[in-house]
Amino acid sequence: MPRLSVWFIRASLIYLLLGFTLGALMLAQDGISYYPAIYEALPAHMEFLLVGWLVQLAMGMAFWMFPRFGWELPDSRGNQALIWVSFSMLNAGIWAITLDLWLPFGLLIGRVLEIGAVSLFVFGLWRRVKPHGENS
Amino acid sequence: MPPLTRWFIKTSFACLILAAALALLMAVLPVFNIGNAGGLFVVYIHLFALGWLTELAFGVIYWMFPTASKERPRGSEALGWWTYALLNAGLFIRAIAEPVNASRPNPVSGWALVLSAIMQFLAGLLFVVNSWPRVRGKQQA
Numbered sequence A: 001m002p003r004l005s006v007w008f009i010r011a012s013l014i015y016l017l018l019g020f021t022l023g024a025l026m027l028a029q030d031g032i033s034y035y036p037a038i039y040e041a042l043p044a045h046m047e048f049l050l051v052g053w054l055v056q057l058a059m060g061m062a063f064w065m066f067p068r069f070g071w072e073l074p075d076s077r078g079n080q081a082l083i084w085v086s087f088s089m090l091n092a093g094i095w096a097i098t099l100d101l102w103l104p105f106g107l108l109i110g111r112v113l114e115i116g117a118v119s120l121f122v123f124g125l126w127r128r129v130k131p132h133g134e135n136s
Numbered sequence B: 001m002p003p004l005t006r007w008f009i010k011t012s013f014a015c016l017i018l019a020a021a022l023a024l025l026m027a028v029l030p031v032f033n034i035g036n037a038g039g040l041f042v043v044y045i046h047l048f049a050l051g052w053l054t055e056l057a058f059g060v061i062y063w064m065f066p067t068a069s070k071e072r073p074r075g076s077e078a079l080g081w082w083t084y085a086l087l088n089a090g091l092f093i094r095a096i097a098e099p100v101n102a103s104r105p106n107p108v109s110g111w112a113l114v115l116s117a118i119m120q121f122l123a124g125l126l127f128v129v130n131s132w133p134r135v136r137g138k139q140q141a
Helices: A003-031 A034-064 A080-098 A106-128 B003-032 B040-064 B077-103 B107-134
Strands: none
Touching: A003 A034, A003 A080, A003 B077, A003 B107, A034 A080, A034 B040, A034 B107, A080 A106, B003 B040, B003 B077, B040 B077, B040 B107, B077 B107
16 A cells, blocks of 8 residues: 555544544434534534545545556656645645634635645546556 | 455445435425424435445455454454444434434433444444554555
8 A cells, every 4th residue: 555545544544533523422412412512513523524534535545546557667656746735735624624613714725725635636646547557 | 355344335235225215205205294304314314424435435444455464464353343233233223213312302212322322433443443553555564
């Protein structure tokens, strides 16, 4: 597994745990009211699980498993720098959205970072959606 | 494909069908005015995102990630089965208790939701603990 996929997938596992924790706290609040303000964590719960866990897991798996441009080449998985920027922007975006309550324009900044991240990712992986063994 | 992965993936298929059926039910109820869909939407979302997508991912990760060691290639099989059992028991309890609690809140449905929350949290925790050592490059074997 390439280092970039390790980072994507480990980050996704952390978000899975954070998302499950917030979800469990809100579900328990549904059952026995102990802290109604916990519902303010709903956007963070959704962001952690949809983008942090599912999207990021898919990105890490795709970068790892999609066809490469020849196994012997150092950049056989395409432009890795681009995907590192995508990884950084995606995670910065998730936290900007999560901290929207305290960060001015957090939601807007976060969404801009996320669309930048996924666009770079798609641009970086586009040519790897090809038959195995084909190098162009 | 290991047996645990087969269970994860077949259960995820069942959740996908249940989620689609629930979506149909939510569409039908207002048309025929035969009850309210209180609590059903949240169950639908969780059957879809947790029962289908997440459970499918759990099964594939358990199957395809790099091996943990020669002796235990997929980590602890027992932890894997506990993850499966807790996740699905938690989801099942929630699917029953959440609509009940939304329409007629009572202590039984309320505490069932707490139990479901604990089970689902533990499922996530055990999955992460078991999978973490397998997220590594070849040179880290």
